[in-house]
Amino acid sequence: MLEKTKRLTLVEQVALQMESLIESGKWAVGMRIPAEPELMAELNVSRNTLREAIRALIHAGLLKTKQGDGTYVCSASVLGVVLQKRILRSDTLHTLEVRHALEREGAHLAAQRRTSDEANELLLQLERCEAAAARGDIDGFVTEDIRLHQSIVTASHNEILIELYDHIAEGSQDSITSLTRYEASADLLGLHRQMVEAIIDQDADRAVAAVHRYIAESKAVLEAKGEGRL
Structure with missing residues (x-):
């Protein structure tokens, strides 16, 4: 009835x-x-x-x-509140896996949908990351690295993905700061450059491959550190 x-x-x-x-x-x-x-x-x-x-x-x-x-x-949004509360109860590794899953899809879609202006902005944002790392400004690098990933997801032009990623990044920022510092290393920066250049070239497979590689590196570092709760 x-x-x-x-x-x-x-x-x-x-x-x-x-x-x-x-x-x-x-x-x-x-x-x-x-x-x-x-x-x-x-x-x-x-x-x-x-x-x-x-x-x-x-x-x-x-x-x-x-x-x-x-x-x-x-x-x-209410969604943001719910996600952030859930993240507080989650394992750091699980949160990282979700963040990276979103980044992988974001890179794939960005390679297909990015505009010329977005391609230029991605390259500029990557250079800001590299400049911060080169001068040893780790806090500055953390900020610029998060902005780079948000810019990539924004270039996906998928509003739900953008909103989800923004909330996940915001809710997990404190817990992943130490890991993001590790991303300032030459190897990880090189993979980020490969990802950005693949997106600019609109090569989705190459962009996803670069994301897979830095995800594997990041997870290995986190597991070696024995990170537990957030």
Whole structure:
């Protein structure tokens, strides 16, 4: 038997409107949301309704309140919150395997779909990684390396893959920093250059082969270090 369609309460409707502002990027992560009077006028709701909606989004992990300062956006989507909580309960190696699986598919699709502008940006981003490694700026290298992988996934033009990768990279960043430092070695940088050049040449098989090689190297390092929990 079919069940009757459940109508959303006013609080649920307001929460959904605010969630859409966050997911669209109009309310970016780190931004303080407008003050209560402004939101009440814009949404045409009472203070109690607005506060209940905000509490629901705080519970969902999208917003957080700083005492005496206001309410801030702390995640771009509910999916991001769920993934980050899951990563905190996961083994480092398992998290790395998921990240690399996404990078492998990202490189494959990027080689097929990248634009000329994206090809130029990938090469520039690779050179930023190499420059940071050459001057011994390991923290700088970590930042640039993560940006390189995000740029590759972005060039896949698959919105779901892009969103998943951004959340996985964000949630696992602290746990993989030491491994990313290892990627500054000449061998791993060489494999990254092979991957980027294959994407620029639109050679998907060669790009995936390069990813496979640095995945194997990275996993070997992690296993040798005996990394356990995140």
